[in-house]
Amino acid sequence: MKNFFFLLSLLFLVLSCKKDKTIWESDWTSPIVNDTISLNKFVNDSTLSITSSGFYELDLHRTLVDINLLSIVSIPDTTVVKTFHCPVNLLVGPNTQIPINPIGNITLDVEDIELKNIILSNGIIDIQLGNPYGTSVNFILKLPGVTKDGVVLEQLFVAPPGTMSNPGVINGSIDLTGYTADLTGPNGSSFNVLQINYSAKTAYGGVSVNVTTSDEVTAKATLRDVKVNYARGYFGNRIIANTTETIFEAFTKISGVIDLPETNLNLTISNGFKIPVKIKMNSISNENLNGNIVPLTVTAQNPFQFGEAFNVNPATGSWSTLQNSETNLSFNGLNSNLETYLENLGAKQKIGYEIQLNPWGNTSGGWNEIFPNSHLKLSIDASMPLHIGADGLTIRDTFDFDVKQNTEKTHVVSGALVLKAINAFPMSGEISLNLLDISGNVIYVVSSTDILQSSLYGSTVSLTGIQTCVSEIHFVLPENVLSKLESIKKVSINAEFNTPNIITNLNEPVLITEGAFLGVKLKGAFKLENRF
Numbered sequence: 001m002k003n004f005f006f007l008l009s010l011l012f013l014v015l016s017c018k019k020d021k022t023i024w025e026s027d028w029t030s031p032i033v034n035d036t037i038s039l040n041k042f043v044n045d046s047t048l049s050i051t052s053s054g055f056y057e058l059d060l061h062r063t064l065v066d067i068n069l070l071s072i073v074s075i076p077d078t079t080v081v082k083t084f085h086c087p088v089n090l091l092v093g094p095n096t097q098i099p100i101n102p103i104g105n106i107t108l109d110v111e112d113i114e115l116k117n118i119i120l121s122n123g124i125i126d127i128q129l130g131n132p133y134g135t136s137v138n139f140i141l142k143l144p145g146v147t148k149d150g151v152v153l154e155q156l157f158v159a160p161p162g163t164m165s166n167p168g169v170i171n172g173s174i175d176l177t178g179y180t181a182d183l184t185g186p187n188g189s190s191f192n193v194l195q196i197n198y199s200a201k202t203a204y205g206g207v208s209v210n211v212t213t214s215d216e217v218t219a220k221a222t223l224r225d226v227k228v229n230y231a232r233g234y235f236g237n238r239i240i241a242n243t244t245e246t247i248f249e250a251f252t253k254i255s256g257v258i259d260l261p262e263t264n265l266n267l268t269i270s271n272g273f274k275i276p277v278k279i280k281m282n283s284i285s286n287e288n289l290n291g292n293i294v295p296l297t298v299t300a301q302n303p304f305q306f307g308e309a310f311n312v313n314p315a316t317g318s319w320s321t322l323q324n325s326e327t328n329l330s331f332n333g334l335n336s337n338l339e340t341y342l343e344n345l346g347a348k349q350k351i352g353y354e355i356q357l358n359p360w361g362n363t364s365g366g367w368n369e370i371f372p373n374s375h376l377k378l379s380i381d382a383s384m385p386l387h388i389g390a391d392g393l394t395i396r397d398t399f400d401f402d403v404k405q406n407t408e409k410t411h412v413v414s415g416a417l418v419l420k421a422i423n424a425f426p427m428s429g430e431i432s433l434n435l436l437d438i439s440g441n442v443i444y445v446v447s448s449t450d451i452l453q454s455s456l457y458g459s460t461v462s463l464t465g466i467q468t469c470v471s472e473i474h475f476v477l478p479e480n481v482l483s484k485l486e487s488i489k490k491v492s493i494n495a496e497f498n499t500p501n502i503i504t505n506l507n508e509p510v511l512i513t514e515g516a517f518l519g520v521k522l523k524g525a526f527k528l529e530n531r532f
Contacts, residue, residue, distance in 0.1 A: 145182035286346020
């Protein structure tokens with residue numbers, strides 16, 4: 001025991017007298033990224049499909065414009081306040097009708113649209129009634145043109161007794177969901193008129209009251225939250241002009257030069273409205289990851305020309321027999337610059353258009369119709385095998401990165417990032433890393449002389465039976481990068497692909513097998529200096 005305390009005291013003395021820090025170096029390896037890049041998710045988003053031969057096929061199908069009934073008919077909230085008087089002075093007993101002027105119609109403010117008949121999928125009328133009489137009054141509100149299953153909508157509201165200076169007030173609501181509304185007014189020759197009739201009757205068991213011509217019944221009706229799923233009338237000849245944008249997710253991380261096989265692109269205009277329309281396509285363009293914009297242009301051989309209006313017939317039939325009218329515009333390598341347009345790999349697609357309803361006026365006599373399943377759509381469609389020739393095709397993806405540095409204690413003095421890749425794509429690639437700060441700005445770019453080899457150069461077969469090639473790529477980090485590792489928060493892996501023939505080494509188009517993937521593991525191999 002004495003020897004133990006002697007050694008402990010000696011060790012304490014040595015450490016207490018030491019003036020220099022203890023410094024040693026250690027090797028350290030840490031995983032940073034473990035991920036797999038494949039095309040499978042793009043099969044589900046209608047960008048890719050799979051052929052019967054087991055290869056990916058480019059299947060670009062997108063609805064660029066979709067206009068439905070709610071886009072055409074929007075009924076704003078509307079409030080109408082009416083006052084009613086008895087035309088004569090009367091003594092009215094219990095359960096007796098009070099002769100007041102019963103009309104309190106609501107005129108819908110729907111711009112240039114003339115609605116004759118609608119079916120409501122949603123809608124409320126809020127009612128407030130003020131009773132100036134000294135007995136309870138039963139007010140019956142009736143909407144003569146509003147029916148469900150052939151029954152006219154009416155509802156009872158019981159207002160408490162009141163005076164002219166302090167009327168008895170009753171508030172209530174009527175749900176219009178599922179009702180059909182005839183908006184042609186009392187004579188059937190108007191439009192946009194929602195009829196409301198009021199009647200008043202003293203309550204049973206009340207008291208007799210004097211009703212005078214100066215007594216005033218106040219009725220407030222607010223129509224709100226109206227949505228329509230069927231409408232008939234004349235929808236005006238308004239022009240709907242817009243530039244819409246859609247994103248092809250598969251192209252959001254890709255740029256570079258590819259060679260695609262010849263194909264056709266079809267633009268389909270489908271009119272599910274029983275309304276004639278005139279359409280002018282002003283522009284179609286796409287923008288790729290690098291900001292390069294390519295407009296789709298046509299030659300004189302194409303019967304369609306941008307900026308020139310063409311007619312689209314109305315739909316035919318009715319509810320269960322509604323048949324859309326379709327107009328198809330076709331683009332190919334002979335009548336347009338389609339190949340250049342597609343090979344731009346534009347993730348952002350834009351289309352500028354003008355649509356005019358009823359270009360010749362009210363030729364239907366107020367029988368324009370829009371049904372619940374009516375849509376006016378502009379869609380594009382192109383299908384072709386994913387037979388790609390790549391020359392500098394770049395794919396990039398970004399991952400989080402976090403390495404702590406303390407130059408006074410533990411810090412990195414040398415090292416590299418090592419990327420191990422299992423490649424099942426028939427493409428070779430040069431890999432570089434962009435080191436980014438917290439805002440995504442590039443701080444450093446690190447390259448490597450190692451190559452990501454094409455699967456065609458490999459001999460390993462994956463569990464799915466696909467040929468793969470394994471590559472290990474080293475990125476040596478210079479001293480100026482190592483000194484600022486803590487400011488690096490993300491790493492962007494950039495792969496610039498080519499499709500070389502393994503015999504001639506010339507880039508040639510290749511088919512991509514279903515299930516192809518790129519598995520990447522990025523790790524840090526650092527030498528640390530530890531100071532204590």
